[in-house]
Amino acid sequence: MKKLIINRVVYTVETVAGKSYGADVKFSTGLNIIYGPNSVGKSSLITGIIYCLGGEKCLGVFQNKQNPFKPEFYDRINNEKITKSYVTLEVSNGSDTVILMRSIINKTDVVGLKKTTIENSGSVPQTRYLIASGDGVFSSEGLQAFLFKFLDWDIVDVPTYDAGYSKLYFENLLPLFFVEQRAGWSQIQARQVMRYSIREVKKVTFEYLMGLDRFDIHLTEIKRRAIQDRIQKLKRDLNDYEERILVPANGSVENGVLMIRRKDTGVLTIDNTIKTLREQYQEQIKDVEILSTVSEDADSQENSLRRKLRITAHRVRKAADKVNLLMQEIASYENYINRININKVKNRQLKKIEGIAPELNISTCPVCENPLPAHGEGECSLCHQDLKRKISTPDENLEFLEDEKASFEKILDAKRLELRKTRYQLQQHKETEKSLTETIDHQLSTYVGPQLAAYRHKVVQLDTLDKEIELLKRSKEKWSSLNSLRNQINELEKEDESLKIKVKEYEESKNDQTLLGSLVINFRNNVRQLRLLKGKDVLISTIKIDETDSYAPYLDEYDLYNISSSSDNVRILLSYYLALLQTAISSTNPKVKFPNLLILDEPKQQNLDNQDIITFIDLLEHLPKNSCQVILTTFSDQKKDKNLFKQFIRHEMFSEYDYLLKEIPSDSPQK
Amino acid sequence: MKLSLHRLVSRLEANNLTPEINLERPLFIQPEDRITYRSARIVLILGMLNRKLGLSKEVIACIDFLLRNPGYQKKFIIEYFKEHQTLHKKLLAYKPSENIEIDFNIVQYKSVPWDLRFNDMFLFLYVRKHLLFAGQKPNLRVLLSDTGQQYFEQIKEVFIDEMNFLELFGKQFIEGKATEIITEVIPQAYWSQNEKTDYQ
Numbered sequence: 001m002k003k004l005i006i007n008r009v010v011y012t013v014e015t016v017a018g019k020s021y022g023a024d025v026k027f028s029t030g031l032n033i034i035y036g037p038n039s040v041g042k043s044s045l046i047t048g049i050i051y052c053l054g055g056e057k058c059l060g061v062f063q064n065k066q067n068p069f070k071p072e073f074y075d076r077i078n079n080e081k082i083t084k085s086y087v088t089l090e091v092s093n094g095s096d097t098v099i100l101m102r103s104i105i106n107k108t109d110v111v112g113l114k115k116t117t118i119e120n121s122g123s124v125p126q127t128r129y130l131i132a133s134g135d136g137v138f139s140s141e142g143l144q145a146f147l148f149k150f151l152d153w154d155i156v157d158v159p160t161y162d163a164g165y166s167k168l169y170f171e172n173l174l175p176l177f178f179v180e181q182r183a184g185w186s187q188i189q190a191r192q193v194m195r196y197s198i199r200e201v202k203k204v205t206f207e208y209l210m211g212l213d214r215f216d217i218h219l220t221e222i223k224r225r226a227i228q229d230r231i232q233k234l235k236r237d238l239n240d241y242e243e244r245i246l247v248p249a250n251g252s253v254e255n256g257v258l259m260i261r262r263k264d265t266g267v268l269t270i271d272n273t274i275k276t277l278r279e280q281y282q283e284q285i286k287d288v289e290i291l292s293t294v295s296e297d298a299d300s301q302e303n304s305l306r307r308k309l310r311i312t313a314h315r316v317r318k319a320a321d322k323v324n325l326l327m328q329e330i331a332s333y334e335n336y337i338n339r340i341n342i343n344k345v346k347n348r349q350l351k352k353i354e355g356i357a358p359e360l361n362i363s364t365c366p367v368c369e370n371p372l373p374a375h376g377e378g379e380c381s382l383c384h385q386d387l388k389r390k391i392s393t394p395d396e397n398l399e400f401l402e403d404e405k406a407s408f409e410k411i412l413d414a415k416r417l418e419l420r421k422t423r424y425q426l427q428q429h430k431e432t433e434k435s436l437t438e439t440i441d442h443q444l445s446t447y448v449g450p451q452l453a454a455y456r457h458k459v460v461q462l463d464t465l466d467k468e469i470e471l472l473k474r475s476k477e478k479w480s481s482l483n484s485l486r487n488q489i490n491e492l493e494k495e496d497e498s499l500k501i502k503v504k505e506y507e508e509s510k511n512d513q514t515l516l517g518s519l520v521i522n523f524r525n526n527v528r529q530l531r532l533l534k535g536k537d538v539l540i541s542t543i544k545i546d547e548t549d550s551y552a553p554y555l556d557e558y559d560l561y562n563i564s565s566s567s568d569n570v571r572i573l574l575s576y577y578l579a580l581l582q583t584a585i586s587s588t589n590p591k592v593k594f595p596n597l598l599i600l601d602e603p604k605q606q607n608l609d610n611q612d613i614i615t616f617i618d619l620l621e622h623l624p625k626n627s628c629q630v631i632l633t634t635f636s637d638q639k640k641d642k643n644l645f646k647q648f649i650r651h652e653m654f655s656e657y658d659y660l661l662k663e664i665p666s667d668s669p670q671k
Numbered sequence: 672m673k674l675s676l677h678r679l680v681s682r683l684e685a686n687n688l689t690p691e692i693n694l695e696r697p698l699f700i701q702p703e704d705r706i707t708y709r710s711a712r713i714v715l716i717l718g719m720l721n722r723k724l725g726l727s728k729e730v731i732a733c734i735d736f737l738l739r740n741p742g743y744q745k746k747f748i749i750e751y752f753k754e755h756q757t758l759h760k761k762l763l764a765y766k767p768s769e770n771i772e773i774d775f776n777i778v779q780y781k782s783v784p785w786d787l788r789f790n791d792m793f794l795f796l797y798v799r800k801h802l803l804f805a806g807q808k809p810n811l812r813v814l815l816s817d818t819g820q821q822y823f824e825q826i827k828e829v830f831i832d833e834m835n836f837l838e839l840f841g842k843q844f845i846e847g848k849a850t851e852i853i854t855e856v857i858p859q860a861y862w863s864q865n866e867k868t869d870y871q
Binding site for chain 2: 356
């Protein structure tokens with residue numbers, strides 16, 4: 001298991017007047033405190049670390065033109081224009097040490113890499129340039145690819161909300177060991193990057209870094225999706241082939257058997273239809289022989305032809321009407337499906353924002369100021385609405401919509417098939433109409449037709465019957481040739497089913513239970529030390545980790561975040577991140593990828609007491625030496641507090657004018 | 672069927688388990704009828720347009736109408752920027768999602784597309800300290816508070832299409848023009864025909 005250790009951060013800034021400014025901070029393993037009052041540059045130091053690791057998205061910066069730094073790092077310092085500014089970071093993974101350099105002005109989408117230390121960097125001339133943002137970050141010249149390799153992490157694809165998959169990025173994993181100061185202290189993984197629309201990203205990243213067996217579920221799901229795609233494609237093909245048989249033969253499928261509908265025989269299986277038609281053929285051959293000796297009255301023949309023409313014309317009109325109606329219906333079904341798709345997008349958005357949406361934190365009645373009970377009897381204690389009325393979650397909505405969409409699509413397919421059949425019939429009626437018109441015209445112009453008409457008509461009928469039998473025979477052959485395709489689909493479906501069972505097995509892994517168990521114990525110990533919920537032990541010992549959501553702590557009977565104060569919220573976060581570190585250190589599972597690093601940027605801005613920070617530092621002191629690194633920025637106005645952790649201060653800013661960047665005299669060796 | 676169900680129940684009971692069959696379905700309510708979703712869109716609008724001065728409730732309703740019915744967005748962009756030289760740039764930058772069609776079945780509005788639930792949404796956001804109100808009626812302005820701003824930063828990633836549309840208008844949004852397009856131009860362009868048949 002590789003660690004990530006921050007060794008040193010160096011800022012280099014040069015101005016147009018030739019002056020140099022800079023900062024140089026060295027870190028060691030164990031606890032490192034950056035100490036100083038507000039707005040002198042504690043966070044800028046952290047920003048430099050994150051920026052060199054390409055994690056600016058975790059600082060809320062998403063566009064290349066935005067700069068995560070304050071203007072004195074890239075625009076003007078002491079009223080002088082800055083011409084050159086970059087930050088250099090020395091990191092180690094426990095065995096190798098490298099330096100990463102990234103410019104703060106101009107071309108910022110590349111990171112320079114040297115395999116050396118900052119101290120020796122002069123003697124290593126070659127710099128490799130890595131792509132830090134945009135396409136290619138996972139290529140052989142990409143920063144992401146480098147970082148994953150450096151930390152011995154696998155580059156993985158995970159499922160996304162739009163049924164595709166995305167790479168897991170470094171900035172997705174960073175929120176599990178870096179807490180940013182502005183928005184980071186609001187919830188666990190508050191700065192998680194949502195833009196890759198990775199499904200349940202907080203859950204996935206936790207499982208990845210903590211080496212849970214059930215992370216493989218996500219990989220299996222991708223495999224399943226590929227299989228399901230293939231099944232879908234095969235089914236579509238099969239459907240196409242079947243339709244090509246069904247349309248001309250006017251067939252339908254019942255329990256996998258091809259059924260043929262004819263006006264005179266009704267619905268029969270294809271075998272029976274062929275048999276019946278053959279019998280008819282034999283009968284009619286006899287009729288023709290008789291007819292050839294008998295002649296009929298010509299006038300009645302012509303009348304019967306005209307009647308047939310009228311009936312056919314009527315059929316043509318009816319079929320055309322039906323085509324129009326079907327087209328309208330199809331359009332409206334397509335419209336429904338369209339709307340379902342829009343609603344699906346919105347439900348996914350709702351699902352994402354529900355995780356962020358802050359709950360109303362009310363513990364007393366706004367009118368009478370009495371404390372509110374957690375639940376009234378079956379009704380909301382505030383607005384007296386029925387609690388029993390269960391409203392669907394976005395997930396339930398999505399499931400419902402998916403169901404709805406599937407049934408609409410089924411109807412749509414049926415309607416489309418019907419449309420094609422009706423069009424085919426329309427075409428045939430039109431042809432009959434045409435041939436009838438031609439026959440009548442022919443008889444009128446030649447006067448010879450009437451005598452032979454009946455005979456000719458029978459011969460034509462026989463001919464049609466013969467053709468129909470041929471067509472059905474061919475359809476039957478084609479139908480059975482599709483069996484191989486059907487078998488293929490069956491096999492794939494079986495494979496999909498077996499993967500589904502495998503996913504279930506992952507969920508019950510012993511390794512996972514051990515790791516989560518030790519995480520809960522560590523978390524409970526930490527919150528107890530930090531006096532969460534004023535140290536109520538009964539409650540603390542019932543805290544659990546929610547495996548179904550994002551592995552956040554929760555209580556069965558109360559909403560943990562509602563019964564706690566805003567400083568309690570920070571206590572929960574501190575305890576949680578510390579518990580991750582403790583669990584990773586004590587775990588012997590080689591799959592754990594947690595880098596044994598915590599970067600915590602000013603937890604005290606959120607009303608946390610000085611005492612809590614001191615307790616937290618106490619807890620950190622108990623961690624085995626050299627096993628991890630914690631970088632903490634903080635400040636206390638009490639001198640006695642500072643004395644308690646003086647030994648851990650790596651960099652101190654002494655007053656509110658003691659900025660991070662300092663002028664470097666031109667004769668200094670650093671220059 | 673009956674027999675196998677009976678066997679299932681008796682086997683459950685043999686293991687000291689009590690079968691409980693719950694046929695209750697949740698009430699399916701789609702995002703457009705959910706206050707969390709709708710109010711998030713208001714935060715989005717306030718976070719993107721006239722952040723410093725705020726917007727009037729009516730303009731919020733107008734923009735929300737456009738986000739709810741993306742089919743009208745293109746017409747709005749053309750009308751809003753028609754005297755600007757940047758119109759073609761704006762149209763190029765506008766990337767609508769695939770499923771856009773004008774829905775002629777929507778409820779047609781008379782003055783502003785006001786939804787009664789807007790008041791609930793403002794209350795929802797106000798009690799969560801996301802909103803501030805400035806000024807007096809009739810010039811009441813709605814603004815995002817600092818916590819609202821934080822919330823906006825967190826949710827903006829989720830609404831890609833909506834952000835793409837709102838980004839087109841820059842920092843200075845001309846409210847009068849927007850209201851005019853929504854209350855005059857769009858009704859006349861799309862459903863004046865319907866109105867005639869309704870009242871004749």
